[in-house]
Amino acid sequence: xxxxxxxxxxxxxxxxxxxxxxxxxxxxxxxxxxxxxxxxxxxxxxxxxxxxxxxxxxxxxxxxxxxxxxxxxxxxxxxxxxxxxxxxxxxxxxxxxxxxxxxxxxxxxxxxxxxxxxxxxxxxxxxxxxxxxxxxxxxxxxxxxxxxxxxxxxxxxxxxxxxxxxxxxxxxxxxxxxxxxxxxxxxxxxxxxxxxxxxxxxxxxxxxxxxxxxxxxxxxxxxxxxxxxxxxxxxxxxxxxxxxxxxxxxxxxxxxxxxxxxxxxxxxxxxxxxxxxxxxxxxxxxxxxxxxxxxxxxxxxxxxxxxxxxxxxxxxxxxxxxxxxxxxxxxxxxxxxxxxxxxxxxxxxxxxxxxxxxxxxxxxxxxxxxxxxxxxxxxxxxxxxxxxxxxxxxxxxxxxxxxxxxxxxxxxxxxxxxxxxxxxxxxxxxxxxxxxxxxxxxxxxxxxxxxxxxxxxxxxxxxxxxxxxxxxxxxxxxxxxxx
Numbered sequence: 400x401x402x403x404x405x406x407x408x409x410x411x412x413x414x415x416x417x418x419x420x421x422x423x424x425x426x427x428x429x430x431x432x433x434x435x436x437x438x439x440x441x442x443x444x445x446x447x448x449x450x451x452x453x454x455x456x457x458x459x460x461x462x463x464x465x466x467x468x469x470x471x472x473x474x475x476x477x478x479x480x481x482x483x484x485x486x487x488x489x490x491x492x493x494x495x496x497x498x499x500x501x502x503x504x505x506x507x508x509x510x511x512x513x514x515x516x517x518x519x520x521x522x523x524x525x526x527x528x529x530x531x532x533x534x535x536x537x538x539x540x541x542x543x544x545x546x547x548x549x550x551x552x553x554x555x556x557x558x559x560x561x562x563x564x565x566x567x568x569x570x571x572x573x574x575x576x577x578x579x580x581x582x583x584x585x586x587x588x589x590x591x592x593x594x595x596x597x598x599x600x601x602x603x604x605x606x607x608x609x610x611x612x613x614x615x616x617x618x619x620x621x622x623x624x625x626x627x628x629x630x631x632x633x634x635x636x637x638x639x640x641x642x643x644x645x646x647x648x649x650x651x652x653x654x655x656x657x658x659x660x661x662x663x664x665x666x667x668x669x670x671x672x673x674x675x676x677x678x679x680x681x682x683x684x685x686x687x688x689x690x691x692x693x694x695x696x697x698x699x700x701x702x703x704x705x706x707x708x709x710x711x712x713x714x715x716x717x718x719x720x721x722x723x724x725x726x727x728x729x730x731x732x733x734x735x736x737x738x739x740x741x742x743x744x745x746x747x748x749x750x751x752x753x754x755x756x757x758x759x760x761x762x763x764x765x766x767x768x769x770x771x772x773x774x775x776x777x778x779x780x781x782x783x784x785x786x787x788x789x790x791x792x793x794x795x796x797x798x799x800x801x802x803x804x805x806x807x808x809x810x811x812x813x814x815x816x817x818x819x820x821x822x823x824x825x826x827x828x829x830x831x832x833x834x835x836x837x838x839x840x841x842x843x844x845x846x847x848x849x850x851x852x853x854x855x856x857x858x859x860x861x862x863x864x865x866x867x868x869x870x871x872x873x874x875x876x877x878x879x880x881x882x
Contacts (some may be wrong), residue, residue, distance in 0.1 A: 404428050406733055407502055407515035409487050409675065412440020413719045414711025415521035416470045418726035423477035425734045430480040432487050432504060438474060440523055441543070442719050443467025444550045456553045459578045460666065461571060461614070464550075470723065482506065488851035490518055490679040492704050498707045505851065510859040517706050517733040520676055520694075521726060524669040524712035527691070528823045529564075531778050533638025534665065535785050542572040551574060558661045559584040561647050563636060566668040566770045567615060574618040577625055585628040585658055587649055589667070589773050592631045598768035604761035611762065630656075638663050649774065667773055671713050674822060678848040679706055685841045689716060690772045691826060692845050698753075700729035700746035708733055721759040724752050775830050783831070784824040786817020794828065798835045805829055805846050818854075819848040 410418045411433040422429040431438075441445050446467045449456050457465065474481075482504065482747060489503030493514070495706055502513040526541045533539065548554040555576065559581045564714050573586050605612050623629060633649040639657075640646070648657040670691035673683060682695040682703040693715045700708040710729040711722035730748055735745045766837060779792030789812050797811045805821075805828045808814050815821035823826070825846050832843040 402430075402466050403499075403514045404430050405516050405739075406430075406730070407432065407500070407513060407518045409490070409502075409518065410440060410521035410523055410711070410713070411435065411438040411474075412442060412521060412523045412711060412722060413467070413470060413638070414523070414713070414722040414726035414729075415440065415519070416474045416726070417723040418519045418521060418710055418730045419479045420470075420477045421727045422734070423479045423729040425730065425739050427730075427734060427737070427739060430482055431474075431513075432482045432485045432502070434484065434486050436484050436529055438471050438483075439480070440524075441547070444547060446550075447471060449550060453553055456549065459549070459575055461575075466719075486853040487675065488518065488853040488855050490675055490707065491850065492680070492706060498706055503855075505853070505855055505859050508856075508859060510855065510863050511717060512863060515564060515706075517708065517709045518712060519700065519710055519726065519729050519733065520679070521709070521711045521722075522544065522672045523722075524714040524716060525672045525822065526665075527667045527670045527772065528790070528826065529665070529667045529773055530781050530783050530827055531636045531638065531665075532778075533640060533644065533663075535782055536638060536640050536644050537642070538640070538644030538661050539638060539663045539665060540665040542569055543669075546572050546575065549579065554582040555579045556662050557581075560662040560664050561585045561587065561658055561660045562664045562666070562722045563587045563589070563633065563647065563649075564666040564668075565773065566666055567766065568614055568669070569666045570618045570622075571628060572664065572666070573622055573627065577627065577712070582622075582625050582659060583627055583664070585630070586622065587633040587636075587647070588629070588631045589633050589636070590631050590770060594631075594769055594771070598765050601764035601768050604763075605765040609857060635800065649766045668770060669712065669716055670826070671715060672822075673713070674820065674848060674852045676707075676709060676713065677845065678700070678850050678852045679707055681707060681709070683845060685839075688767050690830070690840075692829075698723060698728070699732035701732060711723075717760055717763065721756055724756040724759065727752050728756070753832055775827065775834070777827065777831070783827045784814045786819055786823065787813045787815075789814040789824070791827075791831065794831055795835060798832055804832060804844055805853055806844075809846070815846050820848055820852065 406422050408415045408431045455485050468713050485506040491501050493499050493501050499514045500518045504511050527545050528756040562583050573583050635650040637648045644663050646659045647663050671693045676694040683692045684695050686693050694709045696702050696709050700710045708729040710725040729747045731749050734740045737840040777791040781791045783791045793812050802808050809816050827844050829840050833840040
């Protein structure tokens with residue numbers, strides 16, 4: 400069975416919530432699809448339950464987390480149909496005069512097809528995978544994963560941890576662990592010690608971001624006061640252990656330092672989650688500053704595929720506040736294209752949003768300069784594709800033998816063929832080809848992803864002709880509009 404709607408929004412982070420709420424205000428028949436049980440995305444994960452049932456956990460998190468309640472309350476009151484715990488495994492522009500976009504979804508083992516006149520993909524960001532010795536050992540986690548456990552279940556580590564990497568989130572997670580009673584033993588930063596000098600010319604843009612800069616400085620001050628060792632300029636990182644993490648070591652200047660630990664938390668910044676946009680045939684461009692792929696789009700979130708829009712960090716890293724504004728702009732343009740509003744109305748509604756967005760994005764040059772992505776330095780024995788156990792040496796061998804690119808490497812050595820479909824190795828593979836060949840990453844290209852981008856059983860696929868899964872509105876009540 401299929402369902403026809405005006406607008407589909409994929410993802411319930413700040414961009415998706417704002418887009419769906421704006422769509423309701425404009426009278427668009429909209430469904431928001433969310434893999435989680437409650438709205439909020441990664442940054443506002445589980446905030447309704449935390450606020451209502453675990454206020455003590457709320458006190459451990461930053462005020463930015465609490466800001467998500469405003470977005471969610473507006474969404475809940477909008478009446479938008481909300482399809483929770485639903486994976487979108489396909490977004491494909493159909494051929495034909497109607498120009499519809501088809502979405503394949505699966506909810507609780509039942510697959511269903513939707514057809515929308517427009518789709519806003521707001522799938523957010525993911526932590527940048529950076530291969531280093533020992534990164535596949537038990538006891539190695541992403542710093543964001545620890546934050547997810549804190550938000551979702553109030554779980555904190557019961558062993559002392561070492562946080563390694565760079566980026567604002569690393570400081571935030573360390574501070575949150577400190578407040579939760581599980582202070583990290585050390586915070587090792589790959590950021591060069593004098594990197595702030597390079598970022599200094601872009602500081603004026605950061606001063607317009609409210610208290611963001613001062614919050615970061617306060618976190619550092621509290622961490623140091625609690626005795627957390629904080630060191631910059633970490634190089635030649637190594638996670639040691641046989642069956643699990645036993646220690647971490649790194650070189651600082653001319654000296655090597657080693658710390659015994661059973662928990663290493665890695666974070667090297669975030670990158671757009673492009674799985675769905677790549678599988679939707681959206682054009683992607685190489686961001687040379689952040690060294691990652693992002694969907695090509697204009698200022699309204701319009702991609703090269705008619706009817707498909709992108710918004711939020713999934714379109715390019717800008718932060719939660721910018722994501723919300725981008726979601727609203729994408730909806731305004733979608734409504735204009737669907738003839739729900741005219742150009743004059745779109746521009747009038749968009750003007751204050753665009754002013755706010757320019758202010759929010761003004762912080763990015765400073766952050767990009769202060770936290771550059773780490774240089775790729777992968778030895779032959781290091782695993783680059785954890786799913787298939789492919790080493791950097793195996794990858795380099797096929798490159799030197801004349802393998803044309805990442806997609807052909809899949810056939811030769813299965814790199815990128817695992818369950819994650821290249822999320823963990825895609826950047827490393829593209830950059831490895833570029834380095835070995837001495838050509839730009841843009842020339843190398845990226846994996847060509849194909850649906851389903853989420854696990855889908857044969858039984859679920861065969862059941863597409865069956866009864867549809869009921870949709871609930873944003874307040875949790877069954878709706879009648881899409882049966």
